Amino acid sequence: MGSVERCDKTLPLNEMIFHVRRDAALRARWLTDLEGLAREFGLSAEEYAALRDHDVRRLHELGVHQYYVPQILRLFYGAAANSNSHPALAAYQRAYPAESERALRLQAELERRDR
Amino acid sequence: MAQVVSAMALTHSPGLTGWFDRAPAHQQTEAKRALGEMRDRLAASRPDVIVLFSNDHLLNWPINNTPEYTVGIGAEHVGPADWYDEWLALSKYRIPGHPALARHLVSEGARRRLALSYLRRMEFDDGVSVPMHYLNPTSSIPLVPVTMNCTVPPIPTPERAYAVGSALREVIAAYPGSERVAVLATGGLSHEPGGPRYFWVDEEFDLWFLDLLKKGDHATLLRECTLERMEEAGSGGTAELLAWILVLAFTTGPAEVLAYMPAIAWRSGTGMVAWNHFAS
Numbered sequence: 001m002g003s004v005e006r007c008d009k010t011l012p013l014n015e016m017i018f019h020v021r022r023d024a025a026l027r028a029r030w031l032t033d034l035e036g037l038a039r040e041f042g043l044s045a046e047e048y049a050a051l052r053d054h055d056v057r058r059l060h061e062l063g064v065h066q067y068y069v070p071q072i073l074r075l076f077y078g079a080a081a082n083s084n085s086h087p088a089l090a091a092y093q094r095a096y097p098a099e100s101e102r103a104l105r106l107q108a109e110l111e112r113r114d115r
Numbered sequence: 116m117a118q119v120v121s122a123m124a125l126t127h128s129p130g131l132t133g134w135f136d137r138a139p140a141h142q143q144t145e146a147k148r149a150l151g152e153m154r155d156r157l158a159a160s161r162p163d164v165i166v167l168f169s170n171d172h173l174l175n176w177p178i179n180n181t182p183e184y185t186v187g188i189g190a191e192h193v194g195p196a197d198w199y200d201e202w203l204a205l206s207k208y209r210i211p212g213h214p215a216l217a218r219h220l221v222s223e224g225a226r227r228r229l230a231l232s233y234l235r236r237m238e239f240d241d242g243v244s245v246p247m248h249y250l251n252p253t254s255s256i257p258l259v260p261v262t263m264n265c266t267v268p269p270i271p272t273p274e275r276a277y278a279v280g281s282a283l284r285e286v287i288a289a290y291p292g293s294e295r296v297a298v299l300a301t302g303g304l305s306h307e308p309g310g311p312r313y314f315w316v317d318e319e320f321d322l323w324f325l326d327l328l329k330k331g332d333h334a335t336l337l338r339e340c341t342l343e344r345m346e347e348a349g350s351g352g353t354a355e356l357l358a359w360i361l362v363l364a365f366t367t368g369p370a371e372v373l374a375y376m377p378a379i380a381w382r383s384g385t386g387m388v389a390w391n392h393f394a395s
Binding site: 001002003004005009010015018019021022024027060065066067068070071074078079081082083084085089092095096099100102103104106107110111 | 133202310
């Protein structure tokens, strides 16, 4: 099965994101008091560090559900105009340079071919 | 007895509203044409209600409790959820619900051993907001949203989705009203939201899948399009096609493929299909 199977369903960070996204007060605290939030939701030091560093690969390795990772980045960088050139997505290019480069090359190829 | 009058399926990628203009011009033109055609076909079928099969992207249910299926039974549906409106570049919409049919699905489903959770107040992200923006733009057609879990393991199999579709077809047929029902599937095609291949689209898989739909042979599709094959083509996202496979159980014969675009810019293989014959 694919990468989604690596998720740790009981990881505190996976519970935390669900609540932060739905609550404007928690979303504001995300930017001003991430450490406090992390403590309240019982995150490990590793979970907090991966969050703080916007470390996509580490978040995956710790078992954060992969669907939540772009949402984590949007909480940091903003949700509007989230196209592939959005600064939030540069974190993916750092984490998976080979996959990202291959994908963007394919995109250019497909767009050229279909024109 | 309610009657199915339309069955269609489409992609719901957030880029279709959130950053539509970032795809090349020819893909924008093609998507607009196909979505316009779907809207016209839907209107021409004069539905009293849309039953829309989408998936919950960990929006309504937390990861410690992800029901396989959830029905929105409210009298009105309001979306997009806060914070998602900005991402989708959509303002708030209010669509009337159809509580009588929605509650019938839940209770009659249970009598047929189908466990459907329900929410009186459901939140909506791209899964419902994008198709409603294009196909129900004035919110005039009442909606019964049904979401599945195809994101949090264990992900159900295509056989299971088809079996649930077959059961729901009987449940809808057993509804005492004479409603004309449009069934819509949304999700897919290949994509891997948030995974290592976040920017990838598997065009070969998408064309192969659409070809299976064009052939209209359900047994072959269920045999060949395994969950493993969908996961290979994009983990945690391509399996949104389970909604299409569920709706397949409402149809017979070949699907008409209205459009396909390998739209990495919108972040998924983007397709629109319609069926012309419905299973009785």
